[in-house]
Amino acid sequence: MNKLTSILLWPLIAIIGAFSFAALALGRGEHVGAVWLVTAAVCVYFIAYRFYSKFISEKVLRLDDTRETPAERHNDGMDYVPTNRWVLFGHHFAAIAGAGPLVGPVLAAQMGFLPGTLWILAGVVVAGAVQDFIVLFASVRRDGKSLGEMIKMELGPTAGGLALVGVLAIMIIILAVLSLVVVKALTGSPWGLFTIAATIPIALLMGVYMRVIRPGRVGEASVIGVALLMLSLIYGRTIANDPTWGPLFTLDGPQLAWALILYGAIASSLPVWLMLAPRDYLSTFLKIGTIVALAIGIYYVAPPLAMPATTRFIDGTGPVFSGALFPFLFITIACGSVSGFHALISSGTTPKMIERESHMRLIGYGGMLMESFVAIMALTAACVLDPGIYFAMNAPAAAIGTTATNAAQVISSWGFTITPEMITQTAADIGENSILSRAGGAPTLAVGMAKILAQALGGKSMEAFWYHFAILFEALFILTAVDAGTRVGRFMIQDMLGHVYKPMGNTEYLPANLVGTGLCVALWGYFLYQGVIDPLGGINTLWQLFGVGNQMLAGIALLLCTSVLVKMKREQYVWVTLVPTAWLLVTTLTAGVEKIFHSDDRIGFVALARKFSAAAAEGRLLAPAKSIAEMQRVAFNNYLDAVVCGFFVLLVLAMCVFATKICLQALKQTKPTVHEIPPLAPAQGALA
């Protein structure tokens, strides 16, 4: 019976999926329903999970349920806890899903919905989910070791040390770019800023409640927190319209940047129970709730995709980010198809909670498919918007000017007809003063979500509420990431400085802590500030720098996975990781080298730096810079970006050399040389 169901079910899913793709592909010239896109994606996920992940778990990794997992070995009721696989699936998903899968696809929508969709789907099935799954597997077989430790074990101490420096560099760029997304979303938005600011006292109150008032009652504190959050969202509008409070919460970009830098420094120095933990609970509730609501909304409202399948901007002249489809699409959409950062999560808390080895298929591979689904929904939300509105929100002021009339004229000249009234009306609908040049993904996604959710619930009058709800949802977990990321960055910096001067490594020593925090905040703050005042929008530069770094990390993680497979003597299956590794290396190395050396100054850092420094030497001013000093700063910043990009390129090349050497050595051996914990007979009385 079971077999019969299977024989009938899978061809049916394949047919539904093929039909959805046909609807997407053949619907040229008219608006295709977003439901087709989401359905096609879901069918791909089911088939990939059923067949490819089964192949990986049975043939390639040979998951073995008689082996002890770290959770069983160390079961301490706190860190190491064997957890139900569905619960852990949700937990792992909540840990990997951040702002990444929401931002990248929205930016990539400038090329139309099709290129992004295809890369998200192909990338996740062949690369992203495989990486998450195999890193999780490697960590579980090594007693829950982290990515850095595993690289040290399998590729040698030099490779391990290099990888750590790389991770720190990527973290700095991530913190800067995520903060920039928040700045872009909250500039001149008193309603948004008030609700975000309100999360600080709410989190403090929750922290005190669950520590002092009712110790350990996290659930109660969370209910209070969510209720207060909704109140702040509703009364945010009143505050924004208030003649005294409104202007107080209306900040410009540089002011917001300073506020975030200050916030990062203070928040990461407070005890974790006071702010980080309660805010993380709030953000997790909102995250899961909103994603579920959006999925239901898309099916219930069934909006058409207003964005064409492809736009003329696949040639690289797009206003949101410059560069042609190859290679820049593949670094713009990172999380959602393949994200190196997941390798850190898959070797973090999750491997310590795996109950049985076979569960890793659902949690590692399946969890990443879920994240990819979030990316597809973000892409959908951006593509249901009128393309004119999309470009008004995402093109920099240098391209479309600062008035609705000017913007409408420029965007219409690109072939996306729009009137100034449509722009001002959209801003009015969502309760904002302006929607122009709000690059960074969050506001665009929020407008798309507001349109979908308002149609499902509350109608047009609720659009402003849903818009600010979506902004709150994104900003909340970005701020949590800033707080936690600064803390982790500080530990990493202290760890490195500790090798030079011993007392710096002591995390209990206050002056060392202050230096560590200060350095970390200064590093990401510098890139953030540079992005905020960048007249080309900042996101254009920083997101691509992040994309290169993140995909390089994925390349490193996949190189580790490849070495692990070879050292296990499973070389007949090495293509499972070698194919995605090769693709990632080709795209990111091309992108990295083009970002540095491309002769077009909209793409190449060095070209732009040269242009500005040459003009500055002649005493000529280049728009949008207003003084020679500003020109020199633009030049310097671009040289700096080129150096960071070059560092990522060299790092991944070095890793390639290490991995190749190790693999060649392992190929000569006749027995596995991998550093796994050997299988033991399971303890008496263990769960069958």
Next chain:
Amino acid sequence: MKLFKQKGGSDLHAAPPNAATTESVLRNVRGIRRVCRQLFGIPDYERYLAHAAARHPGAPVLSRREFCAKAIERKYGKNGPRCC
């Protein structure tokens, strides 16, 4: 669902049907709360107590306050980075 049936069946003689229903509903609510806590990564004191009773019977256990403080410190203190 399974809990509900088992409990309802065995308690029918001992208590009036209402009490049995209330109790099984309570148990289900507790189950849902436990799943939520694990899902959102909230410290689960009850699970810790059950673990301590099963594995180290008789040994001193942490109070709810100590347990939660320790769990939060462990999760957020010097832990690895989270996602982008």
